[in-house]
Amino acid sequence: MAKKATRDFIVDAADQLFYQQGFEHTSLSYIADEVKISKGNFYHHFKSKDKILDAVIHRRLINTQAMLDKWQNEGKKPDERIKSFINILLINQNKIKKFGCPVGTLTSELAKLNHSAQKEANEIFSLFKNWLSEQFKQLGHTEQADALAMHILGRSQGVATLANAFQDQEFISNEVEKIHEWLMQYS
Amino acid sequence: MAKKATRDFIVDAADQLFYQQGFEHTSLSYIADEVKISKGNFYHHFKSKDKILDAVIHRRLINTQAMLDKWQNEGKKPDERIKSFINILLINQNKIKKFGCPVGTLTSELAKLNHSAQKEANEIFSLFKNWLSEQFKQLGHTEQADALAMHILGRSQGVATLANAFQDQEFISNEVEKIHEWLMQYS
DNA sequence: GTCTATATAATGATAGAC
DNA sequence: GTCTATCATTATATAGAC
Numbered sequence: 001m002a003k004k005a006t007r008d009f010i011v012d013a014a015d016q017l018f019y020q021q022g023f024e025h026t027s028l029s030y031i032a033d034e035v036k037i038s039k040g041n042f043y044h045h046f047k048s049k050d051k052i053l054d055a056v057i058h059r060r061l062i063n064t065q066a067m068l069d070k071w072q073n074e075g076k077k078p079d080e081r082i083k084s085f086i087n088i089l090l091i092n093q094n095k096i097k098k099f100g101c102p103v104g105t106l107t108s109e110l111a112k113l114n115h116s117a118q119k120e121a122n123e124i125f126s127l128f129k130n131w132l133s134e135q136f137k138q139l140g141h142t143e144q145a146d147a148l149a150m151h152i153l154g155r156s157q158g159v160a161t162l163a164n165a166f167q168d169q170e171f172i173s174n175e176v177e178k179i180h181e182w183l184m185q186y187s
Numbered sequence: 188m189a190k191k192a193t194r195d196f197i198v199d200a201a202d203q204l205f206y207q208q209g210f211e212h213t214s215l216s217y218i219a220d221e222v223k224i225s226k227g228n229f230y231h232h233f234k235s236k237d238k239i240l241d242a243v244i245h246r247r248l249i250n251t252q253a254m255l256d257k258w259q260n261e262g263k264k265p266d267e268r269i270k271s272f273i274n275i276l277l278i279n280q281n282k283i284k285k286f287g288c289p290v291g292t293l294t295s296e297l298a299k300l301n302h303s304a305q306k307e308a309n310e311i312f313s314l315f316k317n318w319l320s321e322q323f324k325q326l327g328h329t330e331q332a333d334a335l336a337m338h339i340l341g342r343s344q345g346v347a348t349l350a351n352a353f354q355d356q357e358f359i360s361n362e363v364e365k366i367h368e369w370l371m372q373y374s
Numbered sequence: 375g376t377c378t379a380t381a382t383a384a385t386g387a388t389a390g391a392c
Numbered sequence: 393g394t395c396t397a398t399c400a401t402t403a404t405a406t407a408g409a410c
Contacts, residue, residue: 022299025211027385041394049386100295107352108292112209122352150349150358151365158345162337165294165309171337178338214403228376
């Protein structure tokens, strides 16, 4: 396995900082400090701030697909796989309370900035949507599959947004349970 | 009725721009240009950028309360009032597709900035939550009222976030209908 | 209340030595 | 690949004339 290059450390740091502080609010100086390199060195690896954003989104796409693939192999039944998706809300609840959903908050920010990377960022959502849709198809709900996928994706986004605003742990548990109950009628 | 003062025009512009472009991304110069005043004049009315944010949040609190009061007087039954809330998703669908929910996107941004106005901004959410909770109480669901209020608030947030990312009009209609159906069991 | 001019700090980005 | 030094631009904010 190859040694981790400086470039990877930059993407590591940017990925986290963009999530915790937002894309625009995170300056290159701050990233460089975090990685303990100079700004000049930073520009050797990425020729603009938008280029790291591209790299971060690309990494998130890879990681998301890897997670979906893992769920695909782990859970035996489609409805159990969907539960894996819902349960991220519980697993990541501390981060979500602090920073919201990494996908939803990024797409919202880029929409306001009218940023050219909007489309790529939205692709992360599409990965989830298409994967969820596929599960519903396998459950026999071919016609409604896309709408059901969007529904569950929306529910999880709402939970993340309010958990972030209200810092409410019980709300997350309640909602996750409600989504599980909702899911039963399609299992 | 008093003449509209420059101060009001500044808050008008800031309110819209913070919604459309985000708080941090909206510079004072841009606001000043929009209102057609100088930056110096701007600082005569607001001594810092955070002070306009305060004013904008305050105005949104006032406007939100006024809207809730209006619904309280218009709709005869509590479940019809709740429907008024849900229907904002349809009424404002064009803006929501472009910029998301003004409340959710602001609280998310301020959370990432760790901004001191977070608490005040979240109060807008609380107005909705408490109002919705009151409606469910009047429908006889005293015990669950808060949880039901948070549920419906979360659903609407999820719809706004995904409508913004996917630019999907049909999704909004579908989800609004689903929320109406869900509401029936509590009516 | 409104303006012009300016101060100050930070940002994204580049040049060039090592 | 990494650094220091620097640039141009923009941001928030202030001073002071009218």
